[in-house]
Amino acid sequence: MTDFSLTELNEKISRKSNFVKPLLDSIEKVIVGQKEIVNKIIIGLLSNGHILLEGVPGLAKTTIIRTVAQLIDTKFQRIQFTPDMLPADLIGTLIYNQKTGSFETKQGPIFANIILADEINRSPAKVQSALLESMQERQITIGEQTFPLDDPFLVFATQNPIEQEGTYPLPEAQVDRFMMKLKVNYPSEQEELEILRKVSMGNEKSSLSAVIKTKEIRDARNIVNEIYVDEKIEKYVINLILATRDPRKYNLGEISNLIAYGCSPRATIFLILASRARAFLEGRGYVIPEDIRYVGFDILRHRIIPTYEAEAEEVSSEELVQRLFDSIEVP
Incomplete structure (x- = not known):
């Protein structure tokens, strides 16, 4: 990429990313802290993940998503998943019309x-599988249509990690369709105090209005796809993913017995897509290794399946990802 084309791309990014600051400012009116979670949700929007x-x-968790949805001029639906839910409750069904005699x-x-x-x-497997087609193919089949x-x-x-009674663990095929798995942590002491004061001042959620049009998101996505990824960065990403499948080849023999299954090619694709979106948010027309690391934990943590030995040694998938980033040479 020439200096001229990079300068031109940076100017495009500057123009097309104007919506980011108003969006973040509006979110901060409602949500205290959780800035990294919010940034990664915006990365998901920009990379279609x-x-x-x-x-x-x-x-x-619910408030963050609802707030982001309110600030975008789109149709939003909250679906509460329950054990008695049916696929038709999610995707729809055919209803017989007595007047016309047709469905x-x-x-x-x-x-x-x-x-x-x-x-x-909390929903059974048949409902979760009904969600698969929509997530991957972005289409729904009802009857023959x-x-x-x-x-x-x-x-x-969203899911709750501590209450497992009456739940149905997500199948690996479905988990892999999520670009990122974000761990939402407790607020800090200062953030907790700010939450307390915000509650006493009243709720600002009702005053929110859309600050982004869907066209702005589509335009931004087109620019994100133009962001330059050097061959060295591509090789770095491939090395990270291949190391999850064959750790010994990358001098990671100490974790070879701790990984049952490595990452699928989706991880490779998502790392590049998300790192481009992160570069866009930073106002850069090119990806750097720090972008890969910024999104890497959230993209890889649910794709590395630890062995029983890892569970016995209390080694989490996050620790395995950390060892990967510490060991693979950075370009």
Whole structure:
């Protein structure tokens, strides 16, 4: 890439990223802290990737997604997943019309731009599998008809890691379709104090209005796809992923017995897409290794499957990802 084309790309990024600051400022009116979570949700928007948020109750997972959706001029649906839920409750069904003597399609709540799948692991496998087609193919089949979903179409799902009774663990095929798995942590002492004061001042959620049009998101995505990725960065990403499949080849023999299954090619694709989106947010027309590391933990943590030995030694997938980043040579 020449200096001229890079300068031109940086100017495009500067113009097309004007919506980011108003979006972040509006989110901060409602959400205290969680800035990294918010940034990664915006990265998901820019790279067209579904996101799974995991955290204990009360950490504003639902509020964050609802707030972001309110600030974008799109159709939003919150779907509460429950054990008695049926696929038809999600995607819709065929209803017989007595007047016309024919079946008519009644579309379900999945027909929206931004979906909040609340407590996704509370629904049975047949409902979770109904979500798979929409997430991967971005289309829904009802009866013999197939309906394309609107663009953008993103699923933001939440799950509670501590309450496992009455839940259905997500199958690996579905988890792999989420670009990122974000761990939502407790607020700091100062943030907790700010939350307390905000509550006493009243709720600002009702005053939120859209600050972004869907066209701005689509335009930004086009620019994100133009962001330059050097061959050395591509090789770095490939080395990271291949090291999860064959650790010994990359002098990581000490973790070869701790990884049952490595990352799929989706991880390679998502690392590049998300790092480009992060470079866009930073106002850069090219990807650097720090972009890969910034999104890497969230993209890899749910794709590396630890062995029973790793579980016995209490080695988490996050620790395995950390060892990968510490060991693979950075360009």
